[in-house]
Amino acid sequence: MPFSRSITAIMRKRYSCRNYLKKPIETSQLSALQQAMQSLPDGPFGILERFELAASTDEDRRVLENLSTYGFIRNPPAFIIGATRPAP
Numbered sequence: 408m409p410f411s412r413s414i415t416a417i418m419r420k421r422y423s424c425r426n427y428l429k430k431p432i433e434t435s436q437l438s439a440l441q442q443a444m445q446s447l448p449d450g451p452f453g454i455l456e457r458f459e460l461a462a463s464t465d466e467d468r469r470v471l472e473n474l475s476t477y478g479f480i481r482n483p484p485a486f487i488i489g490a491t492r493p494a495p
Contacts, residue, residue, distance in 0.1 A: 427482045431463050437485070444487070456491045 410417065432440075437460065444458040462485035 423479055425480045425483075427480075427484055429468060429482050430484065431468070432484045437462055440485075440487070450491065452494070454491055454494045456489060458490075459488045461486045461488055 441460055444460065447456070447458065450456045463483075
């Protein structure tokens with residue numbers, strides 16, 4: 408398929424943003440997410456992984472303000488943060 412501009416020019420011009428409502432996730436849904444994260448099996452090759460949920464509340468919607476997403480996620484109600492130990 409021929410393009411009027413180079414693929415790299417098209418890619419540089421593209422902008423993608425996820426925009427969420429300014430309301431926190433319901434408590435029951437947060438609990439379900441936390442239970443699911445705690446019951447995950449080990450990662451590939453037996454590597455231990457850890458996941459934490461960082462969520463805003465009605466009282467403090469600004470709690471996630473300093474987590475950077477380079478502007479492509481707006482008004483996130485929560486983030487799942489993952490970590491693992493170095494392994495071969």
